[in-house]
Amino acid sequence: MRLSLFFLMVILLPVAAVAHxxxxxxxxxxxxxxxxxxxxxxxxxxxxxxxxxxxxIDIAGEAPSPQAHQQVVESIRRIGPLRLKPGADRLHVNxxxxxxxxxxxxxxxxxxPEQKDAEKLTRILAELRPxxxxxxxxxxxxxxxxxxxxxxxxxxxxxxxxxxxxxxLRIPAELKIEYKDGTLRLTGMLPxxxxxxxxxxxxxxxxxxxxxxxxxLVASPHVKAAPFAKKKTLAAFLASFFSAPPPRSFEIRDQGxxxxxxxxxxxxxxxxxxxxxxxxxxxxxxxxxxLLPSLYHQPGYQPRSPLPxxxxxxxxxxxxxxxxxxxxxxxxxxxxxxxxLAALAPxxxxxxxxxxxxxGGHPDPLGDTAKEAAMxxxxxxxxxSFLIEQGVPATDISATAFEPVPSGSPxxxxxxxxxxxxVK
Numbered sequence: 001m002r003l004s005l006f007f008l009m010v011i012l013l014p015v016a017a018v019a020h021x022x023x024x025x026x027x028x029x030x031x032x033x034x035x036x037x038x039x040x041x042x043x044x045x046x047x048x049x050x051x052x053x054x055x056x057i058d059i060a061g062e063a064p065s066p067q068a069h070q071q072v073v074e075s076i077r078r079i080g081p082l083r084l085k086p087g088a089d090r091l092h093v094n095x096x097x098x099x100x101x102x103x104x105x106x107x108x109x110x111x112x113p114e115q116k117d118a119e120k121l122t123r124i125l126a127e128l129r130p131x132x133x134x135x136x137x138x139x140x141x142x143x144x145x146x147x148x149x150x151x152x153x154x155x156x157x158x159x160x161x162x163x164x165x166x167x168x169l170r171i172p173a174e175l176k177i178e179y180k181d182g183t184l185r186l187t188g189m190l191p192x193x194x195x196x197x198x199x200x201x202x203x204x205x206x207x208x209x210x211x212x213x214x215x216x217l218v219a220s221p222h223v224k225a226a227p228f229a230k231k232k233t234l235a236a237f238l239a240s241f242f243s244a245p246p247p248r249s250f251e252i253r254d255q256g257x258x259x260x261x262x263x264x265x266x267x268x269x270x271x272x273x274x275x276x277x278x279x280x281x282x283x284x285x286x287x288x289x290x291l292l293p294s295l296y297h298q299p300g301y302q303p304r305s306p307l308p309x310x311x312x313x314x315x316x317x318x319x320x321x322x323x324x325x326x327x328x329x330x331x332x333x334x335x336x337x338x339x340x341l342a343a344l345a346p347x348x349x350x351x352x353x354x355x356x357x358x359x360g361g362h363p364d365p366l367g368d369t370a371k372e373a374a375m376x377x378x379x380x381x382x383x384x385s386f387l388i389e390q391g392v393p394a395t396d397i398s399a400t401a402f403e404p405v406p407s408g409s410p411x412x413x414x415x416x417x418x419x420x421x422x423v424k
Contacts, residue, residue, distance in 0.1 A: 060090035128222035172254035173226035186217040193219040202235035237275040293402035324419040345390035356396040356424035365404040376401035
């Protein structure tokens with residue numbers, strides 16, 4: 001009897017084993033595979049794959065983040081019968097970096113394969129946008145991260161992987177130069193480092209500034225190209241513009257209109273506009289220049305006369321506000337103004353031959369430019385001749401026509417068709 005039971009068990013064991021294997025293969029494993037596939041899909045894994053070799057599992061696909069990958073692995077390991085052996089986890093995460101610009105802080109988020117990749121990216125961005133503070137707190141690296149299939153090394157500023165970030169950060173060119181309190185301050189963004197050095201060199205020549213501060217002027221290849229950013233022509237204009245007396249400033253933005261502010265004569269304004277034309281093309285210039293009859297009229301002008309300071313100040317007070325008026329179309333000094341000039345002669349004689357004077361005629365701004373300039377100079381020469389007749393030495397006295405200034409301008413003479421005497 002016992003022998004019969006033994007043989008029966010020997011016969012039934014393989015049958016039970018086959019039945020158990022059949023149950024696992026055709027019922028339990030599909031359920032387990034379905035459960036794992038559900039975990040992958042819930043985690044957002046793209047192209048998920050699950051292979052089961054009995055209770056050994058192999059997974060593959062693209063996880064949306066290292067955190068999602070970690071959650072998938074932990075969830076699968078909690079399924080008791082399954083074994084996720086080393087090398088069987090073939091989930092990967094494609095490298096991804098996003099940038100958010102908040103004021104002057106660039107916040108980077110995402111993940112890269114290695115720490116050295118994050119460091120290289122930081123160096124690239126710091127070089128392209130040195131004006132920004134880089135925040136890489138949320139930029140991660142993990143072994144499961146890999147470069148996308150279309151990634152082509154090396155990782156540099158020309159790599160398509162960085163295009164979404166760099167295109168977002170590309171900034172327009174701009175330049176502002178202000179001359180104030182003896183210092184030329186340069187600010188803005190230029191696309192070419194050579195242009196920056198050329199501008200600094202040009203301004204160091206004849207600007208007269210005691211200091212040039214270019215610390216806020218940044219040159220970066222990531223700045224957009226701009227029509228005004230032209231070597232030689234831009235530097236030539238700036239050298240001429242800032243060689244004139246302060247205060248003055250120049251400003252231009254990308255495709256915008258250049259803005260000039262300061263003091264000038266009509267001749268200087270014309271020269272500057274001519275120098276600007278190759279720089280800005282047809283762009284209209286926003287000229288906020290205050291026009292003066294001459295540079296002797298600039299605020300704070302200091303005469304170069306070697307006279308003692310007290311005598312010089314006294315003479316300037318005597319000449320201040322003195323104008324010789326003429327009738328229209330004539331250069332004859334009216335009798336009343338001859339008397340004023342005769343009374344002025346002793347003060348001029350007391351100054352001696354070291355005195356330097358400029359006698360200038362103010363043309364009528366509403367008249368013909370050439371005719372008015374000729375008449376203004378003729379009137380100035382008449383006044384000079386009268387003073388010489390009074391014994392005033394003409395060693396360093398010259399007659400000229402001042403430039404016309406529109407009526408209503410802050411520097412317009414009180415009376416047109418007049419002559420003014422200034423200390424050189």
